[in-house]
Every structure is written in structure tokens, then in C-alpha cells.
Amino acid sequence: MLALQTALAAQQLARAQAEASNRAKSRFLATMSHEIRTPMNGVIGMTGLLLDTELAPEQRSYAAAIDASGRSLLSIIDEILDASKIEAGRFDIEEKPFDLVELVENVTELLAPRAHAKRIEIACHIHAGVPRQVEGDANRIRQVLLNLAGNAIKFTDAGGVTVDVDMAAPNDHAQNTEQLPVRFSVIDTGIGIAAKDQEAIFDDYSQSEEAGYRRIGGTGLGLSISRKLVRRMRGELAIESELGKGSTFSFALRLGRIDEPISVPREDLAGRIVYLAIPIGPTQQTMHQYFEDFGADVKLVSTDEELKKLLAGKNGQLADGVDVICDAHFAEPLKSWHKRKKDRQSPFHIWLLLQPEQRRNLKEILEASAVGYLLKPVRRQTLLKQFVDRDDILIARAAATLRNTAKQGNPKQGSGLHILLAEDNQINALLATTLLKKAGYSHHHAINGAEAVDYIKKAMTDGADAPRKPDLVLMDVTMPDLNGIEATRKIRAMEKEAGVENPLPILALTANAHSEDREACLECGMSGFLTKPFDHSDLEEVIADLTGTEAAA
Numbered sequence: 001m002l003a004l005q006t007a008l009a010a011q012q013l014a015r016a017q018a019e020a021s022n023r024a025k026s027r028f029l030a031t032m033s034h035e036i037r038t039p040m041n042g043v044i045g046m047t048g049l050l051l052d053t054e055l056a057p058e059q060r061s062y063a064a065a066i067d068a069s070g071r072s073l074l075s076i077i078d079e080i081l082d083a084s085k086i087e088a089g090r091f092d093i094e095e096k097p098f099d100l101v102e103l104v105e106n107v108t109e110l111l112a113p114r115a116h117a118k119r120i121e122i123a124c125h126i127h128a129g130v131p132r133q134v135e136g137d138a139n140r141i142r143q144v145l146l147n148l149a150g151n152a153i154k155f156t157d158a159g160g161v162t163v164d165v166d167m168a169a170p171n172d173h174a175q176n177t178e179q180l181p182v183r184f185s186v187i188d189t190g191i192g193i194a195a196k197d198q199e200a201i202f203d204d205y206s207q208s209e210e211a212g213y214r215r216i217g218g219t220g221l222g223l224s225i226s227r228k229l230v231r232r233m234r235g236e237l238a239i240e241s242e243l244g245k246g247s248t249f250s251f252a253l254r255l256g257r258i259d260e261p262i263s264v265p266r267e268d269l270a271g272r273i274v275y276l277a278i279p280i281g282p283t284q285q286t287m288h289q290y291f292e293d294f295g296a297d298v299k300l301v302s303t304d305e306e307l308k309k310l311l312a313g314k315n316g317q318l319a320d321g322v323d324v325i326c327d328a329h330f331a332e333p334l335k336s337w338h339k340r341k342k343d344r345q346s347p348f349h350i351w352l353l354l355q356p357e358q359r360r361n362l363k364e365i366l367e368a369s370a371v372g373y374l375l376k377p378v379r380r381q382t383l384l385k386q387f388v389d390r391d392d393i394l395i396a397r398a399a400a401t402l403r404n405t406a407k408q409g410n411p412k413q414g415s416g417l418h419i420l421l422a423e424d425n426q427i428n429a430l431l432a433t434t435l436l437k438k439a440g441y442s443h444h445h446a447i448n449g450a451e452a453v454d455y456i457k458k459a460m461t462d463g464a465d466a467p468r469k470p471d472l473v474l475m476d477v478t479m480p481d482l483n484g485i486e487a488t489r490k491i492r493a494m495e496k497e498a499g500v501e502n503p504l505p506i507l508a509l510t511a512n513a514h515s516e517d518r519e520a521c522l523e524c525g526m527s528g529f530l531t532k533p534f535d536h537s538d539l540e541e542v543i544a545d546l547t548g549t550e551a552a553a
Contacts, residue, residue, distance in 0.1 A: 037531075045428070105124055105126075107146055136233070148249045163186055192241045193239070193241040274291050274296045323387065325351045353374050354375065417442070418470050420472070444470070460494065474509055477517075527546055528542055
């Protein structure tokens, strides 16, 4: 009996020590995250401001390299933090409604500059049966897709990457009609993974020794985190790959049903001819699939000579109402056609498919009355609007043009908001105040929580010498003398004593990324939470949300 008690006591002690070790490790990682994120906010934020100024091409390339390096470092920090959260069992999965189509298309748009910089393509295809509105953990699905597609871009030097979303196979369907099995696949034409390494790459800090994985680098945590996240969402991440021929990573999740699968208007494009002059790859495949989904008769154009004959009207191929979608790869035949056509009306319509940065070089073609353009990666809704609801989109475009003209005629004046900034770090304070000025807001800067409390106390007196009352407080959480949480408690106590009916919105600015840090901010009375590093759009959006105003344009 004594031996059993001794063993149980030893077991309890070992468990307590292990839990204490986990807590210490998690706290250490959180502290290190804060210490690294604080200067990273300055690096990324100030680089963003620098890129908004007039720079010589060489200077812009250097600044862009700094920005890319900073964001790469930040992603590594996030991966290490995520790994620690999962290991400690502190990773909660949310079930909330979200727009699945918007999420997937945003992922490809976000990664497009990285893919285009490598001269490869990225595209997404969302099959017709996939519903737009579903219920699940949008943030975790986005994180997995960004991880998988980002890896695919990293290890692909030719061809490209496709994010494909479809309903899972019939034998995967559950009897529960309130859930929809949706399969996500990330397909690349990259270096591939040897069969012997395909299971090992999901281990923490593991990378394949083949085909240059070590040469390209990384933490080796991304796939491990992705598989664990998918498993937490009751799915399984699988791989199909052949060395030298690319890889497909896929997973199926059961998402809550909110609306019925979308109804694709096949009858609207039935009998319509669409020519695609697009190089073989993800973009061509995706566009081909979408137009076939819409019921169009799709014809492929593979060479410059084929396109020249088509535009010249040989064999009577082009008739009224026919659309020709040309990738910027075929710019030379288009330029020749444009010079010959001059001011003559064209019976067909040409769409130039290009990357955003290519518009300037192809300005001459885009000025032609018969030429429109589509930006890569193309959204499904864009195709529907341009090719199905064309009259509606022309009206909407005209209205948008009028609105933009009106905006350009009046310099930005902001919304008249006055903002109190409490921030002790000089570089981050410079970043925040610059962003506020650019957005048209007035502000006052306090270097710590005590100064912020004192400013608000004076503003509440309504005396002749009282400073202007702030409409919002941007409160750094970690400051000397009086930190943001204690300062917020004092402000809320003053408001309660004064009988204030509408408490002042207080937004936490913090480099701590753990959920318990967010909970601590909200428990003390803060109104919102913004994690460093952030940019102007992040800041303006949350200001607009907390104050009920429109974000600065």
C-alpha cells in the first residue's frame, strides 16, 4: 500500500512538473514574441511608409526586400508560437459562418505577388457545387491554405500552383444533412517529394533532404502545424507526390450548411464562344473549367500565329459577341492587331489577362475601345459579372467612376476624430502618429499609461483649459510606470465615478499574440485588440469599427 501511495505521489509530482515546464515554456515564447514583434512593427510599418513615398527604382527594390524579409521573419515567429500552442493543448477551434469563396480567393490574391515574382502562376478553382456561405473556423482554414500554397510557391520554379475546392467524394458524405464535406486541394508543378520522405515531412522541424528542400530553407514547422490544425477540425491532411513532378496536398472538412450550393447560370452562356489565348498552366486550366461551368463553348489558342489568324478574322471564326481572352504573354500579336485596327469598330471583344503591375506597360492596348482587362488571379464572381451580367456591371462601373472622381476632387480630411495614443516605444509611436496623420485624424501622444490617464482626467473636467476629449484611445499594453491594462482600469473607474453613459473606446496595441493576452485586455475594459505589426489598413479598419465611422479611403 505504501509503495502504491509513493508511486502515485511521484506520478502527481511528475505531472505537476511537466505542466509547470509547459507553462514556463509558453510564457517564455510569449515574452519573446512580444520582444521581437515590437521592433518588427517598426521595421514593417516604417518600410510600408517608405514604400508609399517617391523612390528611385533601385531604392524601391531595396525597401521591398526589407519588407519581404520582415514579413518572412514574422511568419517564422508565428509558426513557432502556433507549434507551442498546439503542444500545450491551448488551440481552440471556432464554428462561425463565413464566405468560403471569398476566403479561398483572398488566399490566392495574397500569395499572387510572391508567385508572380518567381514568374509562375497561381489560381483557384471553386467548383459549381460548393456553397458560398458555410460554418467553420475560417481563420484556421485560411492558415492551412496559406501554409500549403505558400510552400507550393516556394518549391515551384516552373508552371504554378492551383487551389482547388470541391465537394468531397460521395462515399465521404456523412448522413448529417446539416454538414457538407468540402475537399481542399493545393496542387503544384514543383520539385515533388520522394516517397520515403512523404510521411516524415509532417514531423516537427522536419524537411525533405531531396530536391533542395534544405537549400530553400524554412523552419520545418509549417506542414506539422497544418496537419495538426486539420486534425483538430476533424479532417486529415494527405499528400500525393512524385519527385520531380509536383505535389498535391489535400484535406476534407465537414462544414456547417448555411445556404444551398450556388446555382451557376449555364443557360446565360450556352452557345457563347470564348477563345482562351493563355499559356498552359493553372490559369488556363482554371479559366477553361469556369467557362465550361458557365456553359460556354471554350476554344484554346496556343501560339502567336494562331492568335494572329484569329484576330485577322481568317476562316470567319470571330463573329459578333465572341470574346477573346488573351494573356499578357501574347502581347505582341495584340499590339500588331491594335495598330492595324486603329479606330475601326471590332465585332468581337478582347480581354487582356494580366498581373496588376503589367497594366502600365500595356497601356496602349488597354486604351482601345474593344479591349477590357482581367487581373490575375481571376475571381469567379468577376467572370460572372463581366460575361453574364455585363449590362449591370457597366452601370456599376460608371457609378464607381463618378464616386472616384468625386473623391479625387476633394483632399482627404478624415472624419474629425481626435485620437489619444499611449505608446512608449519611439519608433512605434512615430509609425502610429504618421499613419493617423495620413488618415486625416488629429491626435495626442502620451508616452506611458500614467500620462494617458492624466490627459483623460483633464479632458473630463470640461474646463476652459481642458484638452480636447479623445474619440478613441490607442493603448499600448506593455509600458513602464503604468501599463496599458492598469491604465484602462483607472480610466474605466473614472468613467464609472463620473456616471459616463458611453465609455471611451480603448483599443489595445500589443505584440503578445496569445489568446489569454487578448482575454486580459478585454477583461480590464478594453474595447478591441490589434496585434503588432499592423499597417494603415488594419488600423483604419479597427478605428472605423470602434467609432462607427467609415475607414479613410
